[in-house]
Structure formats: C-alpha cells, structure tokens
Amino acid sequence: MKRFACRRQFLLLLSSASFGVCLRSLAASEAETVVQRFLRNYANILHATYSDAISAVKQMQTVIGKFLDEPSAATLEKARQSWIAARVPYLQSEAGRFYDGPIDAVEGFINAWPIDENYIDYTIDDPAAGIISNVKDFPQITKDLLLGLNEKEGEKNISTGWHAIEFLLWGQDLADDGPGQRSHLDYLKGDDGIRQHAERRGEYLRLAVELLLQHLQQIAAEWVLDVRANYRMQFLKATPHDSLEKVIRGMGAFSGGELGGERTMVAYTTKEQEDEHSCFSDTTHQDMRYDQVGILNICLGRYMRSDKTEVRGAGLIDVIREKDPAMADKFQRQLFDCLRAIEGVPVPFDRAMKGRDTAPGRVALKQAIDAIQAQTQTLAIAAKELGIQLNL
Secondary structure: OHHHHHHHHHHHHHHHHHHHHHHHHHHHHHHHHHHHHHHHHHHHHHHHHHHHHHHHHHHHHHHHHHHHHOOOHHHHHHHHHHHHHHHHHHHHHHHHOOOOOHHHHHHHHHOOOOOOHHHOOOEOOEOOOOOOOOOOOOOOOOHHHHHHHOOOOOOOOOOOOHHHHHHHHHOOOOOOOOOOOOOHHHHOOHHHOOOOOHHHHHHHHHHHHHHHHHHHHHHHHOOOOOOOOOHHHHHHHOOHHHHHHHHHHHHHHHHHHHHHHHOOHHHHHHOOHHHOOOOOOOOHHHHHHHHHHHHHHHHHOEEEOOOOOEEEOOOHHHHHHHHOHHHHHHHHHHHHHHHHHHHOOOOOHHHHOOOOOOOHHHHHHHHHHHHHHHHHHHHHHHHHHOOOOOOO
C-alpha cells in the first residue's frame, strides 16, 4: 500500500508539472497567435493596397491614353489628376518596404527619385537633352530600353516609374508657387505639331505607364492568398518572430530613414527644390500624408479600400499591447500626432521648406519631422521589448 501511495503521489506530481507546462505552452501559443493574426492581416492589407493601386493605374492608363489620342489643355489636366489619384493607394503600401520583400526587388523601377530631368527629356537649359531627343543612340523607344537605362551610370538617371511619368505630365517645376507647366503642345503630332519629338514623347509616356502597371501586378501576385510558393505563403509559414522582425525593421527604416529623413529632413536642410519628393506636380504634401496613413493602417490593422470596403484585423499595436499596454497607447497617440503634424505643413511643400527657420512653413515642417522621428524611436523601444533590435 505504501508503494502504491508513493506511486500515486508521483503521478499526481507529474500530472501537476505537465499541467503547468501546458499552461505555459498555452500562454506562449496565445502570444504567438496574436502575432500570427497580425501577420495574416498585414498580408491582406498589402494585397488589398496593391490591388487598389493597380486599379487606379489602369484608370490612369485609360485617361492618359485619351490625352495622347487628343492632346489638349483639358485632357492633359485630366491625365495629371489621374496620376495624383493613382498615387493615393500606392503611397499607403510603402510602409511594407525595406526588408527584401516583393516591392524591394523592383522598387527602383517604380518610385525612384530624385531624377535628372534632362536624362528623359528637354529642359529649359538644354532643349536637346534626354532619351526622347536622342534619336541617334535610341532610334526606338521600347520597354526594354527604358528598363535598361534606369539608374544606368547614376542613381538619378531614372527612366521609369511614378516620377518619370510625373515629369512627362508636368515638366520642370521652375517656381515655388505652383507645379510644372508643361504644355499639351509637347504631345501634339502631325502637321499641327510645333514641338520636336512629340510622337516619341507620347510613346515614352505610354510605355512608362505600362511598365508601372506590370511591376505593380508582379508585386500584388506575391501577396495573393492560397498561391503555392509565392511570397505570402513563405512569409506566413516562416517563424512568426522572423516575419514580425521583417515587418518592424522595414517600418522602422521607412518611418525614420525614408519619410523622416530622405523625404523631409534632406529637403528641410538643403532647401533645394529637386530634393522635394514629388517636385514636378507639387504633391509632396500628399506623399507625406498617405505614407503616414500607410503606417497607421498596419499599426491599427485596418485599410479602407478604394471601394469603401474595409480590411480589418489585428494590428501591430495589438502585438505591442500584449507585451506593454502603456507603450502601445503611447505609440498609438504618436501615430495620430504625427499625422496631424504632417497635415499642418503648408502647401506647397517647396515654399514651406524655404526661408528662415522661424518662418511658419519651416516651423511646421520641423514639427512634422520631429513627430516622425518620435514615433520611430518609440517603435524601436517597443521592438526591443519584443526581442527585435532596430539600428536607427
């Protein structure tokens, strides 16, 4: 009986120990599930955002096609507005950059900047400049040519993407009180045409839009649900911590280095118009706003699609909140504070960035930069609590 009692006591102890292990495993599983839910929703948000960008670029393609068929001041303005509208969903996708994801393989063809205008077309200082004018070396404008020349012999030698299209629609921005003033006459062909290379310029613009669409379709395909061996499947099958680390590292680099550095601090420091992100169209204020909205989308776990339906699920804030509720609340406040600070920068951006440091525009821009850096620093602290080190 004594041996049986001892054995029974041992089994009870073993059962209790096993139960304790189970509880710890369950807790770990629940913590991991929050991360997994976030990662799945992150993939959903990116796919929806790229899909909206594709739809918007298709609409832009149609409008630009009508402009090229019948160049006029009115059709050119419609083409410009379609470019501005198409940027809105794309900009919200940029928070998903900088960790060797699908966008990073082709981003240089999509949103590279700043660009040397005279690499593409004539400028006020050089009427014979650019690929378009160089009939001898480039007798035909083709997609392969534009791809091959992009960033050839210099990072400002940009021949494709959003900003190449922007330049072809607006031309040089020669004043700080408005965008470029390219005339529709640059595209008027035939006997009525008074500009050189109108047909080549139109073909360049048409092909640049086609390439942008193709690259966005390539990225979106990598985030489609239930496709064997695409990036989404690899991303969600990887160790949750590893995929979470990619997301946070990428967002930290985008928030601090790109949005708070290259796109704002550089222009604030140099006061040079060519350091403005979307300088030809004077829509840098929109770039800043929707880049921040994209960060908010991922952190809050929601994205409002172009058709007004919503993608919603776990956000990065939920992952942080499970570890440190106070930190999550602070980070969320800073995200909205940052958005308000960005919206407070006067338009146009190229006027706001100039003048004395005490000028209202400079003050507002510096406040936005400080707010971006503050949210980035808090993200770095939260990341450290999650076992992720950001080198900012």
